[in-house]
Amino acid sequence: MITGALRFQRYAPPLIVFFAVIVLWEVLVDLLNIQRFLLPAPSVILEAFFRTFSTIMSSAAYTIRSAVIGFLIGAGTGILVALATARWTTIREGLMPFAIALNSVPIIAFAPIMNNWFGSTNPMSKIMIVAIITFFPMMINMVRGLTLVEPAKLELMHSYATAPFEVLTKVRIPNSLPYLFNALKVCSTLALIGAIVGEYFGGPRESLGVYILQEAQLFRFDNAWAAIIISALLGIAFYLIILAAERVAIPWHVSVEKR
Amino acid sequence: MDIALSPVRSARRVAPALAVILIILTLVVAWELIKLMFNLDKRTLPHLWEIAEAFGQPSRRNGPPLISVLIEAALYTLRGALLGFFIGAALGFVLGTLFAHLPLLERSLVPYVVASQTVPILAIAPMVVIWLRGSWWSVPVIAAYLTFFPVTINTLRGMRSPDPRAVELMGSYAASTWQTLWKLRFPSALPAIFTALKIAATASVVGAIIAELPSGVQQGLGGAILNFNQYYITGPERLWAAIFMAALVGILLFVAVSAIERIVLRNIVRGA
Numbered sequence: 001m002i003t004g005a006l007r008f009q010r011y012a013p014p015l016i017v018f019f020a021v022i023v024l025w026e027v028l029v030d031l032l033n034i035q036r037f038l039l040p041a042p043s044v045i046l047e048a049f050f051r052t053f054s055t056i057m058s059s060a061a062y063t064i065r066s067a068v069i070g071f072l073i074g075a076g077t078g079i080l081v082a083l084a085t086a087r088w089t090t091i092r093e094g095l096m097p098f099a100i101a102l103n104s105v106p107i108i109a110f111a112p113i114m115n116n117w118f119g120s121t122n123p124m125s126k127i128m129i130v131a132i133i134t135f136f137p138m139m140i141n142m143v144r145g146l147t148l149v150e151p152a153k154l155e156l157m158h159s160y161a162t163a164p165f166e167v168l169t170k171v172r173i174p175n176s177l178p179y180l181f182n183a184l185k186v187c188s189t190l191a192l193i194g195a196i197v198g199e200y201f202g203g204p205r206e207s208l209g210v211y212i213l214q215e216a217q218l219f220r221f222d223n224a225w226a227a228i229i230i231s232a233l234l235g236i237a238f239y240l241i242i243l244a245a246e247r248v249a250i251p252w253h254v255s256v257e258k259r
Numbered sequence: 260m261d262i263a264l265s266p267v268r269s270a271r272r273v274a275p276a277l278a279v280i281l282i283i284l285t286l287v288v289a290w291e292l293i294k295l296m297f298n299l300d301k302r303t304l305p306h307l308w309e310i311a312e313a314f315g316q317p318s319r320r321n322g323p324p325l326i327s328v329l330i331e332a333a334l335y336t337l338r339g340a341l342l343g344f345f346i347g348a349a350l351g352f353v354l355g356t357l358f359a360h361l362p363l364l365e366r367s368l369v370p371y372v373v374a375s376q377t378v379p380i381l382a383i384a385p386m387v388v389i390w391l392r393g394s395w396w397s398v399p400v401i402a403a404y405l406t407f408f409p410v411t412i413n414t415l416r417g418m419r420s421p422d423p424r425a426v427e428l429m430g431s432y433a434a435s436t437w438q439t440l441w442k443l444r445f446p447s448a449l450p451a452i453f454t455a456l457k458i459a460a461t462a463s464v465v466g467a468i469i470a471e472l473p474s475g476v477q478q479g480l481g482g483a484i485l486n487f488n489q490y491y492i493t494g495p496e497r498l499w500a501a502i503f504m505a506a507l508v509g510i511l512l513f514v515a516v517s518a519i520e521r522i523v524l525r526n527i528v529r530g531a
Contacts, residue, residue, distance in 0.1 A: 009366075010366065013363060013366045013367035014366065014367055014368075014370045014371065016367070017367045017368065017371065037389065038389065038390065039390075090278070091278075093278060094277075094278020094279060094281065094282060095278070095282065097279055098278075098279050098282050098283075100513075101510050101513070101514075103461065104457075104460065104461040104464075104509045104510050104512070104513035105505070105506040105509045105510060106461070106464050106465045106468050106505050106506070106508075106509050108465060108468060108469060109468060109480075109484055109501070109502045109505040109506070110502060112484060112488040112491070112498060113498065113499070113502065116302070116303075116488075116491055116495070117303060188377070189376055189377050189379075192377075192379045193379045193380060193381065195379075196379045196381045196382055197381050197469065200381055200472060200473075201485075201488060208379075208382065209381065209382070212382050212385065213385060213473070216385040216386070216389075216473075221386075224385070224386070225386075227382070228378075228382045228383055228386070231378070231379050231382045232374070232377070232378040232379070232382070235374075235377030235378055235379055236374050236377045236378075238377065239373070239374075239377045
């Protein structure tokens with residue numbers, strides 16, 4: 001049971017840091033007379049946020065939609081490919097070094113190609129770059145989760161003459177869940193980065209990447225910062241959703257308990 | 260024992276290599292087949308040999324061949340990425356070690372370390388560029404921002420990984436915190452740290468390329484990608500060539516870190 005005191009111990013320090021930073025930021029901007037183009041004060045950013053609320057929200061909606069759809073396609077395909085390769089050792093051993101190599105490719109470099117293929121205002125161009133960027137970490141982690149099973153467990157299943165499909169559902173898939181959620185966390189961040197980088201190379205006016213860039217170029221830094229903070233919050237929210245799903249799905253996992 | 264195992268071992272080493280070559284061949288064939296089947300024009304998907312040819316041709320009239328332009332750009336980007344990688348790795352190592360020893364600091368700051376990575380970096384990149392007055396330093400800074408995270412988290416995990424009994428044993432020998440750190444925690448954290456360094460290697464290249472986009476740095480791969488993107492209609496193969504070069508840099512840095520990992524970890528195992 002988490003008691004009140006424990007909960008306080010867990011949440012108080014980061015909250016104190018948060019408020020300290022906000023206050024310090026506000027005071028320092030005022031005291032040191034930091035110019036607005038360098039760093040606007042939190043109060044100015046908040047004001048800009050309310051002023052441009054509808055534009056920021058519709059831009060955020062566009063970006064988050066491409067990020068989520070691309071994420072679902074990329075992560076989904078990654079899981080399917082991993083499940084398929086978990087059975088055939090030869091394919092996997094050939095595929096894995098290749099996938100790891102491709103994973104170290106800066107996929108964002110493909111963003112302009114996607115824009116040229118699908119058209120920069122077509123959401124498909126962002127969805128595809130997100131799908132590619134999320135595919136590899138998901139597949140690699142999932143293959144690891146499906147294969148790094150304690151040999152003793154596999155031997156036990158073997159001695160019970162369990163069918164391969166049941167070994168998959170009863171041993172390999174449960175074993176892979178912590179890896180799956182780790183990959184989902186990595187992919188949630190990558191998805192937003194991918195969508196925004198895609199927008200950088202050209203996108204509709206109402207998208208976070210284009211909006212931030214435009215506002216910064218027009219020296220409307222308070223607006224740009226409001227959008228930056230929204231994109232940061234989106235990233236955090238995306239991550240927290242997966243964290244919550246992890247707690248529901250695998251409450252037994254050690255790293256969940258320790259957090 | 261070693262000799263008896265060696266044929267098996269070399270066979271296991273050759274099979275994946277063969278498979279990789281097979282996969283590359285399959286991809287090459289698939290590329291050309293897709294091009295043929297869907298009748299894609301040069302703008303959508305150039306022939307692979309057109310891209311290969313583009314490397315040899317000058318990128319500008321009377322300029323040097325594209326390959327030397329791209330190698331120069333790659334080296335330029337690699338310099339920013341490497342510097343960012345080292346700064347980020349050092350910062351990550353120090354932070355991870357501090358967090359492992361000071362739980363209050365861990366509780367107060369680790370949520371923000373995690374949050375820092377959920378922030379889409381390209382969104383802040385223009386601001387970093389402004390802060391650093393558009394100097395080249397925004398490249399290593401952004402690369403470092405992407406690399407410090409995995410190193411911090413894995414250092415923290417790795418430093419906590421030794422068996423509690425081993426830590427107690429060190430304590431019972433009256434080993435100082437410092438000695439326990441270097442003789443026990445650091446060696447047992449190394450595998451986790453190297454895992455992070457491999458992720459960081461890739462991230463540093465991504466960071467360097469992203470940083471070059473809004474900073475107006477022209478000499479690197481990010482600049483090359485932006486530039487050739489503008490001339491995509493007249494010369495798509497040059498953009499493809501730049502992308503292949505970026506891929507090569509990412510893979511090379513990853514392979515380099517993996518090689519160092521193998522050497523270091525082997526020596527640690529031998530030493531133990």
